[in-house]
Amino acid sequence: MSFALPPLTTPVRMLGPRSFDFSRRVAVMAIVNRTPDSFYDEGRTFALDAAVAASLTAVEDGADWVDIGGVPFAPGDPLPAHEEADRVVPVIEAVRAASDVIISVDTFHAEVARRSIEAGANVINDTTGMSDPDLARVVAESNASLVITHSLAQPRTPFAHPRYTDVVSEVTGYLRRKVRAAMDAGIPAHRLFIDPGPDLNKNTLHTLEIVRRFDEIAAIGLPALAALSNKDFIGETLDLPKAQRLEGSIAAAVACVLQGARIVRVHEVAPTVAAVRMAEAVLGLRQPAYLKHNMGEFNE
DSSP states (O other): OOOOOOOOSSOEEEETTEEEETTTOOEEEEEEEOOTTOTTTTTTTOSHHHHHHHHHHHHHTTOSEEEEESSOSSSOOOOOHHHHHHHHHHHHHHHHHHOOOEEEEEOOOHHHHHHHHHHTOOEEEETTSSOSTTHHHHHHTSSOEEEEEOOOSOTTOOOOSOOOSSHHHHHHHHHHHHHHHHHHTTOOGGGEEEEOOTTTTOOHHHHHHHHHTHHHHHTTSSOEEEEOTTOHHHHHHHTOOGGGOHHHHHHHHHHHHTTTEEEEEESOHHHHHHHHHHHHHHTTSSOOSOOOTTOSSSOO
């Protein structure tokens, strides 16, 4: 079996001070949630100093990108945009002052996006597919990029029993439509990313199908994000609690990378970086750090 990666229309991106070639490297995105009720860390990084420290530790562990969020995706009471911004903006400012790492903010509010970009964020990671009609305009008027994610529910609202005839085809069609809408709003293709939204308004069988056919999503031609880390589809597949899903998360991430994923969003950075760099070598995107084994006159 050989891996033929779907081509990218604009692989080289300027993300703040960094130039990143997504045809040659996979970005590891670290998750930092400044929320008291986040899915995975359950508030461990809610305090400002904890969120900043977690972000900078992720950079030390090899993260290319830090994704800072102030509100969970899960259904719940809405948080006013000014309160959400008050959570994420100080983290963005502190991390930007200390590092040139790529910073995204996980938000669907145009006002939070505007303040985050002003604070130094390079990317807006919208998990609601531009539910705020002003979000695309805010991004278009800046130098920031946008992640367009597939989800069906209105923000923070339940969506029981999601049904699809062909989940991958329907997700791909949705993403293509949203990409056209973003471009019509003035965001050029070289500032767009796509995310099929594993587990977002999807059950475990839907998400496994997305992982299995990730190449069809990557074939859209924009760098595709695989946001799989510790999600429920891994827990249900392996019958494991959140704290024991690392191996399943890495396996799913590598499966997507081998089919064209160009960003992986993760909680545990260091082990994922090692797995992704190994996958890059398998794909021929990177050379080994050194060559010694069976390279000389004597076996070593």
